[in-house]
Amino acid sequence: MSPAPGPRPGGRSARIQQAVHASTRKLLDERGRADITVPMIAADAGVTPSTIYRRWGDITELFADVALERLHPDASPRETGSVRGDLVAWAQDYLEEMSSPVGRAALRDVVMSADTLRSEDGTNQFKCATFCRTQIETILGRGEPVQGVVEHVIDHVVAPIIYRILFDLDPLEPDRVEELVDHALDAAVRV
């Protein structure tokens, strides 16, 4: 990661973010979203409600921000010895994580956030997609470069995982993931 402009890590701004995130996660573990308010989070985190409104705009944005943090493990994708194996392992982990109750709620928070305060390529939805893309690129970078594979993995592996979680009754069967990865790799070779 290149050093981002803005508040330095460990500064006041980072401490506020950590405190507000921690209070939000705590309250989310204790009760339903509909019962949580900004003043409640502010009281728990020891900040004023206006600090939260100024920084996040509204509670939906804050939920999405916390959700994104949960969705972005620092871990590098597992290595299995082959690109195909790494993609299958990553996609199975991703499916498991996103189809859990926490993952589903996080996905919905991200889709629900309006992002009125951010530029288009800074939206929470796009950050979520970019996270997947980065993980996939890391894996693909371990093998021979093939043009355009990442977009095929997005369309044929990530998209069905997410679509079925958001719209269908059941998530994909983990067994299907292998088939989808093969399909994405075939599609990339054929184009």
Place this chain on the structure above:
Amino acid sequence: MSPAPGPRPGGRSARIQQAVHASTRKLLDERGRADITVPMIAADAGVTPSTIYRRWGDITELFADVALERLHPDASPRETGSVRGDLVAWAQDYLEEMSSPVGRAALRDVVMSADTLRSEDGTNQFKCATFCRTQIETILGRGEPVQGVVEHVIDHVVAPIIYRILFDLDPLEPDRVEELVDHALDAAVRV
């Protein structure tokens, strides 16, 4: 459709639904979602707010209900002379509709609705997915039956269309739709 139990079409219940939907659509054309309240819709539709709360639970459910109505044209999918052609035409229309501002807002309303009042297979999200499945089945029914094609069309055509609208900066290029339909048909034959 088999005759459903419950209020007959054209009865009081249907008239209320029509009036409330029409008022919601009118208000959505005039102003942002955040500025619309249940009492505002009730006043416009000539019903009491409690009628709306009783029937829809909350405003998010009502928005989703109106959104689903917009997403479900009565029209049968266009006929082009081949199953492949019909799938491409349907998917291109679907992409165009869902990536429009009205379509995007409708998709988000469907994902956001909590469906607390409905059984699992009656959720708005599932109704949205079922609508696609029915359209695809109609098209596939025009050709030779091939086992499992509908699920491949969901995973390889519908899912990327929706994923890219919800999470990515740009929707799919309409040209890509043809390629995705071919992938789905190939995948079905290979399994």
